Amino acid sequence: MVHPVSGFRGTRAGVTAGTGSSLQGGADHGSPLPRIRVSYWCAKGHVTEPVFLQLPDVQIPAVWDCRRCGALASRDGSEAAGTEALDDGYKTHLEYVKERRSDQDAEDVLAGALERLRARGVLPDELLRDP
Template sequence: MVHPASGFRGTRAGVTAGSGSSLQSGEDHGAPLPRIKVSYWCAKGHETQPVFLKLPEDQIPVVWDCRRCGAPATRDGHAEAAADALDDGYKSHLEYVKERRSGQDAEDVLAGALEKLRARGILSDELLRDT
């Protein structure tokens, strides 16, 4: 439940406290700030294009995380800079699972799951041979 004296009621993104303008007044809030799309490439060749406010060149980040693989991506597309940063300890979920389980553990878990399905009558050997 929202407290009746909450300062956030009736506000929207972009409205600041003390702006002196009302949302219902119909006043022009000005033109939107100019934005630019910047391309970054990771060592695997994935392109990421975040949108920034139009800032001076030195204020735009040099490295950005790839949205597909999480690896660092650079603006100039040189894989060397991104490859150097890959040693920061980033691991996928599958890599963590492989650290905890061996191949034999995986086979044991699969065999147990198949046995439970067979016991419940959901899975038969004919289905396994057809696939």
């Protein structure tokens, strides 16, 4: 429970403009603040349409993350084509392993693991033998 004199005052999901300059809407529920839907297109042609408070055009972001593929999307679609090639630095576990090991190292590790399994009797000798 929040103390009635608390300094923390939030807004509801449906922010309204009450009397005066407050955005809170208090006891007299004013009309909802004007909203706009902005379209963003990624390089793959997906459309993302987040809703913003009606703000000056310069305050609305020029790029937004695509909800379908995660790539950057722009309002006119032209910037998105150039940003697709940017690397965000994320690598999968397999990519890290491939950086550390060559194909021959991978074959050696697999052969050693299969030999240990055969020695424990988990795998039959004829199964997965090199031809």
